[in-house]
Amino acid sequence: MSALLAAAGIVAGYGKKEIVRGVDLAVAEGEVLLLLGHNGAGKTTLMRALFGLLPPRAGRVGFAGRDITGRNPADNVADGLAFIPQGHGIFPALSVRDNLELGAFALKKRHTLGERLDTVFALFPVLAERRGQIGGTLSGGQQQMLAIAMALMHAPRLVILDEPSIGLAPNLVDKVMQAVREVNRRFGTTILMVEQNLRYSLPIADRVVVLKTGLKIYDGPPEPLHDRVALMKLF
Ligand SMILES: Nc1ncnc2c1ncn2[C@@H]1O[C@H](COP(=O)(O)OP(=O)(O)OP(=O)(O)O)[C@@H](O)[C@H]1O
Numbered sequence: 001m002s003a004l005l006a007a008a009g010i011v012a013g014y015g016k017k018e019i020v021r022g023v024d025l026a027v028a029e030g031e032v033l034l035l036l037g038h039n040g041a042g043k044t045t046l047m048r049a050l051f052g053l054l055p056p057r058a059g060r061v062g063f064a065g066r067d068i069t070g071r072n073p074a075d076n077v078a079d080g081l082a083f084i085p086q087g088h089g090i091f092p093a094l095s096v097r098d099n100l101e102l103g104a105f106a107l108k109k110r111h112t113l114g115e116r117l118d119t120v121f122a123l124f125p126v127l128a129e130r131r132g133q134i135g136g137t138l139s140g141g142q143q144q145m146l147a148i149a150m151a152l153m154h155a156p157r158l159v160i161l162d163e164p165s166i167g168l169a170p171n172l173v174d175k176v177m178q179a180v181r182e183v184n185r186r187f188g189t190t191i192l193m194v195e196q197n198l199r200y201s202l203p204i205a206d207r208v209v210v211l212k213t214g215l216k217i218y219d220g221p222p223e224p225l226h227d228r229v230a231l232m233k234l235f
């Protein structure tokens with residue numbers, strides 16, 4: 001498998017603080033890559049640097065063979081990247097359908113809007129049933145589904161998810177993880193996901209990267225991390 005996203009030597013931070021201190025990260029086309037690390041390890045900062053929300057201080061980011069280092073998020077979305085921020089970022093005052101239409105802003109062919117809606121409604125029947133409901137009145141799990149569905153509206157090649165399980169009850173975490181896996185299987189969408197909930201995220205991961213204080217300390221298969229002792233050593 002070739003790398004769809006390839007980052008090398010990424011350094012990023014805020015003010016005098018250097019948070020991400022030289023990280024290489026390759027996401028293979030078609031895989032689910034899980035990014036782990038303790039609170040404050042720099043996971044969100046790294047995702048923001050990859051997506052163009054925070055220009056990296058050093059290093060290069062490549063996507064589909066092109067250099068996209070520091071390119072603005074709107075151009076990245078138009079080129080097939082999607083980013084779902086921590087805390088999901090839906091529009092709470094708008095209906096499910098209006099949220100989905102906003103998610104389609106980068107759709108190149110507007111006449112395909114109806115097809116995209118059918119596609120995401122087929123994947124998330126609960127959103128189809130509730131298409132007229134105001135986003136902010138959905139349950140936490142449903143809001144996270146909506147955030148994922150919004151990202152899918154422009155048929156991205158790579159979706160970056162930052163802690164989609166935050167604030168969700170365990171049964172909903174399981175549902176959201178299964179939805180992520182389904183997106184990956186059904187559409188071949190490549191997934192880069194930050195998660196803290198290992199119980200439900202490890203089983204859907206093809207590969208795992210662990211960050212510790214801004215450095216990569218593990219890059220490999222998920223299986224060894226099922227062992228609690230091995231996991232404790234990394235954290
Ligand atoms: N906008 C900002 N300005 C200054 N410092 C920041 C900013 N955003 C994050 N930080 C700091 O950078 C460090 C890493 O934050 P980051 O959000 O990348 O961690 P994280 O691994 O995503 O943690 P969490 O698991 O809690 O989401 C933290 O010490 C945080 O306080």
Ligand SMILES: [Mg+2]
Nearest residue numbers: 043044045086
């Ligand atoms: Mg974070």
